[in-house]
Amino acid sequence: MGIGRSWPEHLDPIVEEFSECFDSMERYELLFEFAKRHPTPLPPDEWEDENQVHGCQSRAHVVCSVDDTGGFLLRCGADAQVVQGLMAVTAIAVNGMDPSAVAQMGPDYADAMGIKTSLTPSRANGFLNMFRRVREEAGKLV
Amino acid sequence: MLVYSPHAALIGGRSFDQCGDDLPLDIEAIRADFPILSRRLPNGKQLVYFDNAATSQKPKCVIDAMSRYYEEYNSNAHRAIHTLADEATAALEGARDMISSYFGTSSDQLIYTSGATEAINLVAYGWAREKLGKGDVVVLTEMEHHADIVPWQQLSIDKGVEVRFVPIDTESFTLDMDALEVALDGASLVCVVHTSNVLGVRNPIEKIIEMSQSVGARVLIDCAQGAPHERIDFDSLGADFIAISAHKMAGPTGIGCILVKKDAMAEMGPFMTGGSMIKRVTMEKSTFQDGNAMFETGTPRIAEAIGWGAAVEWLNQFDMGEIHDHINDVASWTAAQMREIPGIKIYGEPEREDSSGAISFLHESIQSLDLALLLDEGGFAVRTGHHCAQPLMDALGVPSTNRASFWVYNTMGEAEAFIDHLRYIVERFS
Numbered sequence: 302m303g304i305g306r307s308w309p310e311h312l313d314p315i316v317e318e319f320s321e322c323f324d325s326m327e328r329y330e331l332l333f334e335f336a337k338r339h340p341t342p343l344p345p346d347e348w349e350d351e352n353q354v355h356g357c358q359s360r361a362h363v364v365c366s367v368d369d370t371g372g373f374l375l376r377c378g379a380d381a382q383v384v385q386g387l388m389a390v391t392a393i394a395v396n397g398m399d400p401s402a403v404a405q406m407g408p409d410y411a412d413a414m415g416i417k418t419s420l421t422p423s424r425a426n427g428f429l430n431m432f433r434r435v436r437e438e439a440g441k442l443v
Numbered sequence: 444m445l446v447y448s449p450h451a452a453l454i455g456g457r458s459f460d461q462c463g464d465d466l467p468l469d470i471e472a473i474r475a476d477f478p479i480l481s482r483r484l485p486n487g488k489q490l491v492y493f494d495n496a497a498t499s500q501k502p503k504c505v506i507d508a509m510s511r512y513y514e515e516y517n518s519n520a521h522r523a524i525h526t527l528a529d530e531a532t533a534a535l536e537g538a539r540d541m542i543s544s545y546f547g548t549s550s551d552q553l554i555y556t557s558g559a560t561e562a563i564n565l566v567a568y569g570w571a572r573e574k575l576g577k578g579d580v581v582v583l584t585e586m587e588h589h590a591d592i593v594p595w596q597q598l599s600i601d602k603g604v605e606v607r608f609v610p611i612d613t614e615s616f617t618l619d620m621d622a623l624e625v626a627l628d629g630a631s632l633v634c635v636v637h638t639s640n641v642l643g644v645r646n647p648i649e650k651i652i653e654m655s656q657s658v659g660a661r662v663l664i665d666c667a668q669g670a671p672h673e674r675i676d677f678d679s680l681g682a683d684f685i686a687i688s689a690h691k692m693a694g695p696t697g698i699g700c701i702l703v704k705k706d707a708m709a710e711m712g713p714f715m716t717g718g719s720m721i722k723r724v725t726m727e728k729s730t731f732q733d734g735n736a737m738f739e740t741g742t743p744r745i746a747e748a749i750g751w752g753a754a755v756e757w758l759n760q761f762d763m764g765e766i767h768d769h770i771n772d773v774a775s776w777t778a779a780q781m782r783e784i785p786g787i788k789i790y791g792e793p794e795r796e797d798s799s800g801a802i803s804f805l806h807e808s809i810q811s812l813d814l815a816l817l818l819d820e821g822g823f824a825v826r827t828g829h830h831c832a833q834p835l836m837d838a839l840g841v842p843s844t845n846r847a848s849f850w851v852y853n854t855m856g857e858a859e860a861f862i863d864h865l866r867y868i869v870e871r872f873s
Contacts, residue, residue, distance in 0.1 A: 329813075329872075330871065330872065380842075381813050382809075
């Protein structure tokens with residue numbers, strides 16, 4: 302993590318790419334692209350009540366575990382591409398990290414990406430609910 | 444012609460002797476009555492409000508009437524002899540006179556509620572629980588709002604009443620009237636939505652009322668979506684119960700009514716109990732008021748009723764037929780343009796002459812929430828979700844739709860801008 306921010310350094314190029322977007326439509330377009338490039342999507346046939354993130358306007362599901370090397374593994378999926386894209390960026394950020402580091406991470410990367418300004422309070426709540434769920438799950442894996 | 448009682452003098456801060464002739468429909472002048480329509484969103488875009496089936500915007504006269512009540516004569520109604528209480532009571536009852544007259548009936552057949560949902564629940568708890576039991580039949584349709592489904596399901600659980608659903612024809616998006624005829628066999632109560640909040644389709648309620656009453660059933664019509672688009676005349680229609688919400692027809696949220704025929708009201712027991720609705724309370728028992736007073740408990744929604752009275756007064760300036768035609772023109776043009784956009788599917792026939800113009804739609808590859816977000820980026824307020832009509836969504840085979848719904852202040856210019864932005868979204872994101 303860098304000084305004054307809580308996201309890992311390997312996320313920097315992505316944060317920069319979003320922050321350089323001309324307007325919110327370009328940011329949404331980029332989120333759609335990341336939705337398609339999601340490294341660890343959770344397919345709809347694995348969506349269940351237990352792994353659903355509540356308080357999200359979209360349907361969103363999260364499954365957390367550790368991989369063979371003991372690194373954090375986030376598999377997640379949503380029906381809305383905007384949410385899927387946010388989840389993809391989050392997965393890129395946290396996959397492979399030590400679970401204790403994920404449990405300490407903050408959602409400030411969304412601010413740095415310029416996404417937060419596109420999120421109304423109710424939409425931001427959905428993202429924050431998803432993020433908090435990931436942190437809670439990471440805390441259980443420590 | 445709307446007849447005002449002397450009590451109505453306080454509502455507009457002035458007195459009126461007669462209602463005026465219908466004003467011609469000057470949309471720009473109408474828009475000027477709505478302060479919110481000039482709003483720019485935080486992203487700098489001009490607001491285009493296409494979510495009227497969820498709630499309508501309010502003209503300044505409604506906002507001012509409610510503010511004036513709180514500024515000048517706020518007091519509890521029916522409960523004191525002092526000047527403010529007298530003025531508040533006069534305004535509350537004056538609004539009742541205006542609203543009941545607007546809906547073509549007498550004030551003693553209007554029960555104030557918090558909206559159409561409470562209105563329907565009042566019928567479920569006040570009439571149906573008194574009159575219906577095991578083996579009785581309540582007929583609903585697949586296109587009902589949850590407010591007109593869940594109370595009857597609860598009745599079925601608690602009292603053993605049978606609930607039957609009349610399906611829609613998913614090709615024409617209309618009610619299957621042959622299936623209705625079959626479902627009416629042995630029916631005690633028939634509950635039908637006047638106009639679907641999803642499809643915009645206006646049901647043939649006059650025929651449904653006739654068919655239902657011919658088998659001896661009482662009829663409840665949910666006019667929450669109908670009242671903003673058509674002049675509802677309770678006495679002429681002949682339904683036993685009509686549920687209405689103020690906030691979809693320029694009035695404030697938090698108030699509506701159930702219109703009830705006198706003979707049906709005589710069969711009802713109280714729903715909520717407590718203050719106001721009693722005659723005498725002792726430690727042993729209580730007796731209740733007669734007529735509509737039995738069903739209005741606690742402190743009334745005074746400001747809201749005054750606001751609704753002002754809304755009705757505002758609406759009464761216009762010919763509802765002209766309002767409907769204008770909305771239909773905007774909706775029909777918009778729907779026709781949308782049908783030309785690759786990947787867009789429309790549910791319903793907004794081009795129908797009697798449609799409320801609500802356009803429910805999906806895109807084949809852009810998910811509904813994404814589409815609503817992207818439309819909002821352009822300043823366009825549309826709704827996404829199941830619209831409190833999940834059985835209808837199941838019948839249509841979709842989890843949700845986007846919905847654009849129009850009202851009197853929407854313009855063809857707004858519709859053109861909406862189509863341009865929708866085309867742009869589809870080209871860029873599909």
